[in-house]
Amino acid sequence: MQPPLLSIEDLRVTFATRRGPVEALRGVSLSVAPGESLGLVGESGSGKSVTAFAAARLLDRAGRITGGSVRFRGQDVTRLAAADLRAAHGQAIGMIFQNPRAALNPIRPIGRQLADVLMAGGLSKVQAKERALESLEAVRIRDAARRLDAYPHELSGGMCQRVMIALALACRPALLIADEPTTGLDVTTQKTVMDLVARLTAERGMAMILITHDLGLAAQYCGRIAVMEQGRLVEEGEPGALFAKPRHPYTKRLVAASPTPTSTLSDLVPESPRSPARPRPAPAPGTPPLLAVEGLGKMFGGAMAVEDVSFSLREGESLGLVGESGSGKSTTSRMICRLLDASAGKILFDGESIGTIPARDFHRSPHRRAIQIVFQDPTDSLNPRFSAFDCIAHPLKRLTPLRGEPLRLRVIESAERAGLPSALLDRFPHQLSGGQKARIGIARAIAVKPRLLVLDEPTAALDVSVQAGVLRLLDDLRREDGLAVLFVSHDLNVVRMMCERTLVLQGGRVVEEGVSRDLFRSPRTAYTRELLAAIPHFRPGQPRGLAAEPAA
Incomplete structure (x- = not known):
């Protein structure tokens, strides 16, 4: 057998924090052979990226390797001088970063x-x-x-x-490390990018480590999977066997929490810690919709990015908006939230026209509190100078009369409902993982108790188990509070579970709409069928094929 290209033995990494040292890796051992593809999966904070960054000697100043060894082609890279490291990088290890x-x-x-x-x-x-x-x-x-x-x-x-x-x-490095390379990409672009990576690494005989929280993606593109939990490697094996019959309780939870074409929210969260939602009575027949969009359009630089989009949304209803990047999903959601001015059409909220209010003035409208959005990029949407507590408290201070102890309790309640432990509220965004920052964005939006919640890829950065809990939370909020939800997402399995109706956008236009169950079961357009075919699923025991990809 060939010696391993990368060999990690009993690796330990510690980070210096204001509260003292934190051990991020606790004796991780794994190896990667030449030409092998290894999937590194686990929740946010499990140590996936720290393992890769330590192997590539890219830890920040606060991180320090405190034990173990990292050998690349037999040489211990933890002992290389900075000049030797610069010479080795590029020809030895290539890195695709998350953002x-x-x-x-x-x-x-x-x-x-x-x-x-x-x-x-x-x-x-x-x-x-x-x-x-x-x-x-x-x-x-x-x-x-x-x-x-x-x-x-x-x-x-x-x-x-x-x-x-x-x-x-x-x-032309010998090892490629891909750290969440498809986060935020739509399913067809994700498939194109991953097929491209897999083809190039295969053609050049390169090894690859794919870091991801998407178990379906790991199963489709990796020959071996390593599962990490709290800085330890708990299980590894071939994806078909590992995902079909996981042995470790943590792996079992990850597999159970991963959406499939037939799963429901109850399947993902069988024992929710919250009491069952108590649905509010449905609006009486003839009640006008909470949100009505008629002929909505937006022009950028002489080209129509959104054209003639119309739909309505009742209290307590959830509507999915799906399509590729550039299809107009986010532009539509931002016009509805009054962050962008429309070029054409009407936006009616609770019977009142809000599309005529300039976006720059909407913060003074009484509807500002009622319409909230969770943004796709949790890092860019948070003030880096605010602690997590301040990020959540900011809209409460601007839009509600809460102050002092009531405000503090509302912040803590909102954070915990979004899956963010109160112990993290004094940390700043750069001290939190991508998933934790995404939870701040959700907590900030629900803190003011809105009537319409626009979710722009809200779970793209979340690991599957946290995603399942957040989805159950959002669904409970919708049912209990009559909260209307516009769900913009590239994860079609999530849209199918969360949304009663779905709109499919292509090139700024609605090409298909209908009841989610029927649309996903029998799509009418070739475009919708292409989107559904690109979803990575668990296929234990089945070969992974690669399709030709078009140029961007």
């Missing part, structure tokens, strides 16, 4: 960023420019020569992710 926009330099064209990496690897300026173009062409970016001069903000999320892949693979 491509945050990882890319916003004021430098992507072609120059690629050239920087290549010149650091020993190429001349001319050679680096040629290889940069080849790297973009390898990740199937259309008009690659023109894109060399583009800045990250000029590219879609999927294209930024492809640029990150090009950067990671530019120096």
Whole structure:
């Protein structure tokens, strides 16, 4: 047998915090063979990313390897000097980071960023420019020569992710570490990106570590799975056997909490700690809808991003809005929340036209408290200078009369209902995981007790077990309080469970709508069928095939 490419033995990592040292890894041991694909799964805070960052020697200043070894091609990288590490990086280990926009330099064209990496690897300026173009062409970016001069903000999320892949693979490393590479991407873009990564690593004989909280994604693209819990590796094996018959109680909980095409919220959370929801009486026949959207349109730079979108939403009803990136989902939700002005159409809330109120003035409207949104990117939507407590308290101070002890109790209640322990409320966003920051966004939105909650990919950053609890919470809120929910998501399994009706958007237009159960069972349009076919599911024992992907 070949010796392992990467061998981690009894690895221990400790972080210095204001409350003293925290042991993030507690004796992790694993190995990756040349050409192997390993999936590293577990909840937020389980140590997945810390393991990868320690192996690549990318821990921040607060993190320190306190025990064990990390051997790459037999050499202990924990003992390498900084200069040797810089020389090894690129040719040895490539990294795809979780947030491509945050990882890319916003004021430098992507072609120059690629050239920087290549010149650091020993190429001349001319050679680096040629290889940069080849790297973009390898990740199937259309008009690659023109894109060399583009800045990250000029590219879609999927294209930024492809640029990150090009950067990671530019120096042809032996090991690729992909840290949540598809978070926030729609299902078709996710499939395209992962098929691309799998194909390139296979063609180049590279090993890959895929860090993800999506067990279906890990099952589809990895030959072996390692499960982590609280800094320890608790179980590993081939995905078919491991997910079909998990042995460890923690793995069993992860598998049970993962949505499937037939699962229900009760399946995901069989023993909810909260009492069963007590549904409010349904509105009387003829009651006007809480929200009515008629012929909504939005133009950007002379092109229609949203065109002629119409729907209604009653109190206590949930409506799913699905489609690929660029289909108009988020633009529609922001117009409804009055964060964007519409170019055409009407928005009626509780019978009153709110579309005529300029977005810049809506904060003075009495409807501001009634309409709340949970944003897709938890990091960018939180004030980095606010503690978690202050983030949740801020809208309460602006929109309610609560002060002092009542305000503090409301903040704690909202945080705990969103799955955020009160012990974390004094931490700042940079001290929290992506999942914990997402929970702050949910707590902040529900704290003011709105009537309409717009959820823009609210669980994209959450691990499956926390996602299940949050989904049950949101469903209970809808039933108990008569809360109307507009659910924007690329996770079609979640939309099927959460939403009574679903609208499918393509190119800014509604191409299909109907009762969720019927739409998911028998989609009428080819576009909807394509979306459903791209969902990664558990397929224990079945081979994983790769489809050809188009250029971006």
